[in-house]
Amino acid sequence: MQIRQIIDPRYYQLAVQSSLLIWGMIYLDFSLDVSAITSVIGCALLVQILFTRYYQLNFNSLSAINSSMSILLLLHASHFAWLALAIALAIASKFVLRWNNRHIFNPSNIGIVAVLLFSDSTWLASGQWGHSLWWGLLLLGLGLSLFIGLSRLLSSVSFLVFFASLIFLRALWLGDNLSIPIHQLQNGALLIFSFFMLSDPMTSPNSATGRVMFGGLLALIAWVLQFTFYIPNAFLYALALSSPLVIVINRISWGKYYHWSQTLTRSKLCE
Amino acid sequence: MRVKPLYFFTILLLFSSLNNAYAFCGFYVAKASSDLFNQSSQVVMVRDGSRNIVTMSSDFKGNVNEFAMVMPVPTVLKREQIHVTDNKIIEHLDSYSAPRLVEYFDENPCSPPVMYKMMPMAAPAMKSDSATVKKRARSLGVTIEAQYTVGEYDIMLLSAQQSGGLLTWLTEQGYKLPQGADAVVGSYLKQKMKFFVAKVNLKKFNQSGYTRLRPIQIAYDYSRFMLPIRLGTVNSQGQQELFIYALSRQGRIETTNYRTVKLPSEIEIPSYIKTQNKFADFYRDMFRTQVKKQNNKAVFLEYAWDMNWCDPCAADPLSNKELRELGVFWVNEASNKPQISQRRRPPQQGQNVYLSRLHVRYDRHNFPEDLLFQNTANRENFQGRYIIRHAWKGTEQCNAANQYFKSLTKRQNQRAKNLSNLTGWNINDIQKTMQIPQRSASSSNEDMWWKDLWSQ
Numbered sequence: 001m002q003i004r005q006i007i008d009p010r011y012y013q014l015a016v017q018s019s020l021l022i023w024g025m026i027y028l029d030f031s032l033d034v035s036a037i038t039s040v041i042g043c044a045l046l047v048q049i050l051f052t053r054y055y056q057l058n059f060n061s062l063s064a065i066n067s068s069m070s071i072l073l074l075l076h077a078s079h080f081a082w083l084a085l086a087i088a089l090a091i092a093s094k095f096v097l098r099w100n101n102r103h104i105f106n107p108s109n110i111g112i113v114a115v116l117l118f119s120d121s122t123w124l125a126s127g128q129w130g131h132s133l134w135w136g137l138l139l140l141g142l143g144l145s146l147f148i149g150l151s152r153l154l155s156s157v158s159f160l161v162f163f164a165s166l167i168f169l170r171a172l173w174l175g176d177n178l179s180i181p182i183h184q185l186q187n188g189a190l191l192i193f194s195f196f197m198l199s200d201p202m203t204s205p206n207s208a209t210g211r212v213m214f215g216g217l218l219a220l221i222a223w224v225l226q227f228t229f230y231i232p233n234a235f236l237y238a239l240a241l242s243s244p245l246v247i248v249i250n251r252i253s254w255g256k257y258y259h260w261s262q263t264l265t266r267s268k269l270c271e
Numbered sequence: 272m273r274v275k276p277l278y279f280f281t282i283l284l285l286f287s288s289l290n291n292a293y294a295f296c297g298f299y300v301a302k303a304s305s306d307l308f309n310q311s312s313q314v315v316m317v318r319d320g321s322r323n324i325v326t327m328s329s330d331f332k333g334n335v336n337e338f339a340m341v342m343p344v345p346t347v348l349k350r351e352q353i354h355v356t357d358n359k360i361i362e363h364l365d366s367y368s369a370p371r372l373v374e375y376f377d378e379n380p381c382s383p384p385v386m387y388k389m390m391p392m393a394a395p396a397m398k399s400d401s402a403t404v405k406k407r408a409r410s411l412g413v414t415i416e417a418q419y420t421v422g423e424y425d426i427m428l429l430s431a432q433q434s435g436g437l438l439t440w441l442t443e444q445g446y447k448l449p450q451g452a453d454a455v456v457g458s459y460l461k462q463k464m465k466f467f468v469a470k471v472n473l474k475k476f477n478q479s480g481y482t483r484l485r486p487i488q489i490a491y492d493y494s495r496f497m498l499p500i501r502l503g504t505v506n507s508q509g510q511q512e513l514f515i516y517a518l519s520r521q522g523r524i525e526t527t528n529y530r531t532v533k534l535p536s537e538i539e540i541p542s543y544i545k546t547q548n549k550f551a552d553f554y555r556d557m558f559r560t561q562v563k564k565q566n567n568k569a570v571f572l573e574y575a576w577d578m579n580w581c582d583p584c585a586a587d588p589l590s591n592k593e594l595r596e597l598g599v600f601w602v603n604e605a606s607n608k609p610q611i612s613q614r615r616r617p618p619q620q621g622q623n624v625y626l627s628r629l630h631v632r633y634d635r636h637n638f639p640e641d642l643l644f645q646n647t648a649n650r651e652n653f654q655g656r657y658i659i660r661h662a663w664k665g666t667e668q669c670n671a672a673n674q675y676f677k678s679l680t681k682r683q684n685q686r687a688k689n690l691s692n693l694t695g696w697n698i699n700d701i702q703k704t705m706q707i708p709q710r711s712a713s714s715s716n717e718d719m720w721w722k723d724l725w726s727q
Contacts, residue, residue: 028530029532029533031649031651076647076649077648078522078648078649078650120521120648121648122648123645123646123647123648123649124527124645126527126528126645127525127526127527127528127529127530127531127645128525128530128531129530130529130530130568130569131529131568132566132568173461174457174458174461174462175454175457175458175461176454176458177454177639179636179639180639180640182639183528183639183640184528184640187528229494230494230495232496232527232643232645233527
């Protein structure tokens with residue numbers, strides 16, 4: 001509680017994301033170079049500046065950089081221009097795709113899904129994170145609760161709990177060894193998605209109950225896409241599909257709209 | 272009833288309705304009482320959209336009578352979806368993509384130009400009464416959906432309600448299944464798979480004149496892109512070897528549920544690897560060391576290249592005819608004749624065939640799940656390439672020559688270290704074999720920089 005009154009949670013997120021990116025480049029053979037990284041972040045900031053000027057809002061770079069990092073961590077492309085396009089779409093979506101004065105889609109999620117669907121030049125780094133980092137990612141992910149509060153992290157926690165339950169139930173039904181569902185859950189990309197994309201409080205339901213419902217719904221959609229339609233990276237598509245449902249969930253279950261600045265001093269609409 | 276020994280090669284296919292395919296995988300399982308040992312399987316996967324053409328080959332060396340193949344498939348395959356091909360095509364693909372050794376000759380330091388020669392020295396891959404029968408099958412909940420003879424194989428496509436019935440029927444037919452197969456077969460059946468069972472038709476095999484079993488190919492539509500490996504690890508405590516040659520239009524194929532790691536490459540190693548014919552040992556031990564370094568959990572990329580060319584060529588690229596035979600349906604039959612060359616540059620018109628060679632050593636503990644793949648747009652070339660440099664042996668005197676000899680020992684020691692790091696071989700043994708003069712190595716001017724620091 002005290003920590004989040006002092007530090008904007010996005011700094012924590014940025015620190016973890018940067019560390020993961022450096023780890024990936026040094027130890028996991030990620031083929032990103034500094035020019036690609038700076039181009040993607042630069043593109044994010046440029047689009048953010050253009051839209052904030054157009055809408056006459058205060059400019060803040062943190063969310064744009066966080067979204068860039070999410071894209072750099074999960075998306076790979078034959079040319080980094082595709083990554084830049086993904087982040088441009090992500091930032092633009094915050095300003096254009098809005099309902100009731102809030103953005104509908106998780107920015108980095110919709111940016112990634114858009115380029116994955118409409119281009120053959122991008123792919124997800126789903127296997128490249130391996131399975132060895134799972135405990136570290138879990139700790140770092142749960143660490144986010146120190147900044148935004150455990151209640152705000154309920155979408156992530158609920159998603160993982162429901163998704164894990166569905167995976168274990170399927171394994172039990174199939175008679176599979178339990179090492180199979182455990183292996184599926186240890187996937188680094190899944191954990192990065194859960195804690196550093198899905199956790200975005202700006203696009204999560206307002207109430208705690210709503211967030212638990214949202215996580216459960218997302219898990220169900222992801223599970224169906226992955227195990228019935230055999231769509232790889234189903235969790236990303238599931239989030240894009242279920243994001244508009246947040247509007248409905250907010251109507252059913254009222255709660256306080258989150259603002260990055262609620263514990264600090266600034267107040268902006270589109271960070 | 273006599274239970275005949277059995278050698279399983281299992282492949283698995285699933286079906287689905289969206290846009291990824293489900294490939295089958297090969298693995299083989301030695302029967303418990305047999306001396307057969309799972310050495311290596313080679314699988315060629317051609318993948319485009321949801322179309323899959325899979326060729327499976329194993330280095331089975333036992334009595335052909337003991338061979339059987341079990342392949343879970345997504346649907347009941349028609350006769351035209353099954354084919355038998357020649358071992359030579361897979362051998363060609365192996366030679367073309369295998370890790371390679373190249374050699375350079377140090378030029379005369381007193382008057383430079385470069386001699387460059389590729390050694391066409393590819394490391395070898397570690398080869399590594401019907402009515403009653405049907406009635407009995409029905410009573411066990413097993414349906415024989417189709418039966419064909421293709422080449423030297425008798426093939427049946429089976430569906431079953433329960434794994435127990437299928438296993439009982441197979442056992443009664445003379446197949447001895449490994450203990451523990453029940454759960455895995457049951458899991459696949461619940462995922463609505465059929466089983467493709469093949470054994471050798473001895474009469475046809477003897478008539479064919481072949482001395483080795485040929486690879487079986489199947490073609491099918493399936494959105495899932497995977498290679499089942501679970502049945503192969505059911506009764507095996509040890510590790511198994513699998514080479515996957517994936518051919519696509521787009522680019523590299525990588526695994527999505529395991530890390531795909533590049534094999535170390537572009538590294539200088541001592542020249543005795545060539546002169547003492549140690550490259551196969553080097554490749555084997557380097558692979559073992561790298562597997563260990565990745566905690567036995569990685570799939571290794573050994574080659575990724577546009578099939579139009581190579582540089583250097585360990586073997587020529589496959590001809591269009593060979594590619595068509597492997598199932599690359601988008602290339603024209605009108606063939607490009609392979610030409611023997613050291614290096615083939617990219618032609619103006621491409622075949623648009625990209626090869627990824629993956630090598631995995633797997634066991635039940637570290638690879639609990641079947642392999643899942645994705646096609647990527649990554650067309651960055653990669654090959655396992657190791658370099659030897661022959662020292663200049665001239666006697667000409669000049670300053671550059673002095674510098675050259677001064678640095679030679681240091682570079683030789685570095686190559687020894689590289690070799691030791693890559694393979695885990697003992698550094699002292701390597702240095703001894705290289706005959707590096709240890710005195711000069713340990714007491715070179717650079718190492719003993721402090722020698723003249725203070726006048727004694």
